[in-house]
Amino acid sequence: MSILDWFNKKEKPEQGIKKLDIPGDLWVKCYSCNSVLYLKDLVANSKVCLECQYHFRITPQERISYIFDHGSFTQNENQLKSIDFLNFSDTESYKKRLEKATKKSGSIDAFVSGKAMLSGQAVNVGIMDFSFMGGSMGSVVGESITRLIEMAIKNKLPLLIFTSSGGARMQEGILSLMQMAKTSAALSRLDSVGVPYISILCDPTTGGTSASFAMLGDIIMAEPGALIGFAGPRVIEQTIRQKLPKGFQRSEFLLEHGMIDMVVNRRELKDKLTLSVRLLSPKFSGKQGKR
Amino acid sequence: MSILDWFNKKEKPEQGIKKLDIPGDLWVKCYSCNSVLYLKDLVANSKVCLECQYHFRITPQERISYIFDHGSFTQNENQLKSIDFLNFSDTESYKKRLEKATKKSGSIDAFVSGKAMLSGQAVNVGIMDFSFMGGSMGSVVGESITRLIEMAIKNKLPLLIFTSSGGARMQEGILSLMQMAKTSAALSRLDSVGVPYISILCDPTTGGTSASFAMLGDIIMAEPGALIGFAGPRVIEQTIRQKLPKGFQRSEFLLEHGMIDMVVNRRELKDKLTLSVRLLSPKFSGKQGKR
Amino acid sequence: MIIKPLEFEKPIHDLYIKIDELKRLSQEGQVDLAQEIKKIETRAKTLKKEIFAHLTPQQILQIARHPNRPDSFSLANLICDDFIELHGDRHFRDDPSMIGGMGQIASHRVVIIGHQKGHDTKENIYRNFGMPHPEGYRKALRLMKLAEKFGLPIVTFIDTPGAYPGLGAEERGQSEAIARNLKEMTGIHVPIFSVVVGEGGSGGALGIGVANRIYMLEHSVYSVISPEGCASILFRDTDKADIAAEQLKLTAKDILELGVIDGIVKEPLGGGHHDWHCQAENIKKVILKDLASYKRKDTKEITEERYEKFRSFGKFMDESKTIKKGD
Amino acid sequence: MIIKPLEFEKPIHDLYIKIDELKRLSQEGQVDLAQEIKKIETRAKTLKKEIFAHLTPQQILQIARHPNRPDSFSLANLICDDFIELHGDRHFRDDPSMIGGMGQIASHRVVIIGHQKGHDTKENIYRNFGMPHPEGYRKALRLMKLAEKFGLPIVTFIDTPGAYPGLGAEERGQSEAIARNLKEMTGIHVPIFSVVVGEGGSGGALGIGVANRIYMLEHSVYSVISPEGCASILFRDTDKADIAAEQLKLTAKDILELGVIDGIVKEPLGGGHHDWHCQAENIKKVILKDLASYKRKDTKEITEERYEKFRSFGKFMDESKTIKKGD
């Protein structure tokens, strides 16, 4: 099975790790090719299926460990917390949802940022956390991203942001929408100081996230098979009243349509990022990341 | 017959005025709708067919009389003459062709430029002459256009160029190709001084002319039904081995495809140009051209 | 022109029908019903005031989406002495759901850009119900750059259910087009004024809405998602759109309170769909005032102001001690 | 690898076949043919020199279009220590007939852009025979802007029969895309170096060719129109392509004489299609020299120089007395 096949096989592949009925949690099954994998091997392979190259969704912490120099990540100490300022309540109040999400993920919100070393080069890093309310962008996520960009403007170090988000956080109404403009505006300032920004699109990146900072990288990379688009597939299907073609809105589709620079297997991501940062950033003349 | 129909009727409508067998040259036949027209009426109508709105090809002198204030045009005194520097000879030598063209058209080459008044506003004007070797752009045309642009950079008056040209003048080899870059480079300088440039695409505008200054107007207008494109229809048909769809590469097609700002009937061209120049040019606050 | 009344407009509409009837009787039967008519007219006006003073978000949404609501192109023409439409993104297509052009408002030359809806089915199909494809946003950006080059202030009219969610739109980079606009608009050297004239739907609205001054018409809405979409996703029940409309806080009053807009533009009593000229006049007044006051501002002031405006959006608790808000 | 010889390469090819045969005989039959082999080798080399010293324009055209001629992507990879390909115009499509990316040549970081042909039918169909659509030119421009932003010099490799003359290409603005590039390249703040590595076909070639320094490989061509096209249009006889090739003055030597290029890059004897590494080395040397010397130039110098270069192109008689050449 080729790298490109897996998303054609299943329309909506289940994410995460499915545990098998074998005691000890040592074995897992790939959601794409159904291969049974030894968990240690899978982790050693950056949670990319060894059989079909399916990219499992991972936490920001896992991502940090796969990409950046060991122990080099220092998290930004933004103690920002979301507020339910609209008293928003659907099937559940926003306040409750926030509490639950925090409990479940252990994070305060859907964005982790800080500084890390990439093959010896200091960079600014932001990572969205899809497991926290679908990585949705409310005021806190928008503010954290903006502060990260401002940090890059100040320290002149390259900026990498890994996206995975369903879009704006509806529970914050119009102010969540405005985070799109806020983050994009900050990137316009980053432009003017000539600091490189690389965005890495991970599964899924849609809605307001996709239509703002995600698509504004000087270089845009995507993990294989990631869903990337403005409108979600379900909305489009409802609008056009037909099934979407296979592979629609996947990374490879975006590459073909000229929207991204490259689709990069997670296992090669570190090297590609290192090289890109080195070529865009005059300060980085180290050759540690050379292939 | 609507304005848009005429080019669908004939694939390659004959241009110019067809004289009828009636003595005195008072009557002509429209090539598009076959209506018999009184020549004086046709001229009074800016050589636009009174029945079908077909736009006859006209000379630079006619165009000047239709668009600019009476007697206001002063021609630039560039005494540039083309040279057959490659000793180019196909079925006839370039030298001979130049002589013939000059004799036939009374012009020295395929571009007329100067200053004129547009509803009381002084403007820089350039007009290509299709009757001189198909309006092809050699060194002289390229140099004249460049000098006109440089004049606009100096005198800060709006620039209008009416195009009609089959493209580069092959008989001047690589140097004719370079006129594309030369004229476009000059327009890049015009940009930086903020002088408005309006290009008006007339039938036909193809090849190197289309792929340089013609498509670089701050505002781009086109006369109805003008053939505008990079490759000529015959070349495309040979390449794709099929007939081109009706209306392909015509002004209206380009409008639909986002390439031009408007299709303007020759009889409304003066007003639209006046208004556009007024809105783009702070110096021009006169209201003479107001609709 | 008499317009099919909305549900809550019916009591008013009924009174006007009665007035018309009495007027006819007056003329035919030579009965003098002037006093009677005047009484009902007063009642109608009072009723109108009362009803329009207590509109629910759902009702406001209906007005904002009213088929007869003044469209951007008409407003541009009503506001300008001269308006000349410009077309095309220079890449792929001229998108009819986004209009743009140049015009003169009193002594001010401006570029006007706006989402364009239709007023009937045929027009709406042509205008794609005001839902732009990427080329619409690219055309808008092209015209903004034109405005910047020639120092013309920009006015944008927001009126869209959202950017179009379709195959071609995704293929041609709807996300890229909107993102690009958000970023580029930040740096545009001329002042930008935006008015939500009808429906301000999500990223598709914001895509031409990064402005120095933002206004909403009295009965317009601005929302991160349509109430229907919100109901379907969060409430898992499309019938709950009414509740979603309340929760989302999408009316002009709400948005003003949230600090996102600078003011509310009055509509004629009964809503802009009954009087386009009056509506255009009200908008013109606001825009003219801004045009005059921004004439004195320089490029840096203009771009800084716009940046700071959007930089400030967001409500959250900041418990950090060491890190301060960046500039 | 033995490549199918061109017609005029056959005499050389025949000698090499003989040499191979003699070598085989030497090994098998234990006969010492070393002297004989050496003699033929010398003869082959002499013959090669002689033939390649007197190539007709039509023969040079054949080499320039040779299916095994080194392509832009391979050259980029051979010249750079690291080359990372970048994709897409961010509007419509990634055009495989135009490649681009970043790389490092010795200590210099550069952006490389080039037309991309294939070496067999399958590749050529994928690469559209090196004929870009508008999105190819837009991708090139995007990468040039990226280079400008980060201060990377730009190297372009020209190798195209021309921009593609097809329906989609016209619909999406082939003219606009090329015109835009000509204008934008004029103002790019970083130095641009172009090398015609194969076929420099018309506006489609020039669309990435507005450079500070322009070179041609020894057996490349650069022309306003293909000889075939010229023959068809001017001679009204497609069989007259040979004559057209002569008339058009499209060889490196001719173009250098006309003052359009700054130098000719040597090919390995027998043509670049026989030795990609040597070809890449020769190009690298020239580029490296330029990269070093342009490091000292500032933005103004770089753009002025490029402007003046193109401003000067053209041969004509100037009989004017009052008007002088503008600056």
Ligand SMILES: [Zn+2]
């Ligand atoms: Zn698998």
Ligand SMILES: [Zn+2]
């Ligand atoms: Zn007619």
